[in-house]
Amino acid sequence: DVKVTQSSRYLVKRTGEKVFLECVQDMDHENMFWYRQDPGLGLRLIYFSYDVKMKEKGDIPEGYSVSREKKERFSLILESASTNQTSMYLCASSTTGGYFWNSNQPQHFGDGTRLSIL
């Protein structure tokens, strides 16, 4: 089974702090994703990465940055946390299917980090 591990289930930080959310996957997946989930809005993509040191902006990248120094690890950084970044953050990974590229590859999610900014 695919295992996607997020460093914290619950996190409380203060406005202005720099916050790091870590995500590790153990299946050698090429793609990794960070979402936030808010009531009534569903999952919204913040950033994704399709290879080491590669990153692409999602729908709501403002106020966030990411780092992918190793294939198995994808970090989300809140440069200066604000109260409107209080949310559930979900990391996901997927494979492109290897040599025989298969578009029908789903994403596998971590347990999520419930982040509160005070």
Added chain:
Amino acid sequence: RKEVEQDPGPFNVPEGATVAFNCTYSNSASQSFFWYRQDCRKEPKLLMSVYSSGNEDGRFTAQLNRASQYISLLIRDSKLSDSATYLCVVKHNNNDMRFGAGTRLTVKP
């Protein structure tokens, strides 16, 4: 307009009922389609992929209509354990996945 739209719900149904969820998507270049299930305070988990010819997995049937850009999920003989939020998911060819806001289902005894 959201890229993936679902029935807002919530659906409250008795055990044994048949439930149908609908979903529409706006990007005609979308390539792959999925239904995910999310339990309260848990992460989304893949329920099933949706294939062009339609597919079935036990009590669950998924249908895709590319011309209408419409996806459906049918749950027959619903169980208490089916209570969850069901997310419609559409994937573009660059591995970018878009999620609907979800439809909440509560199955009652």
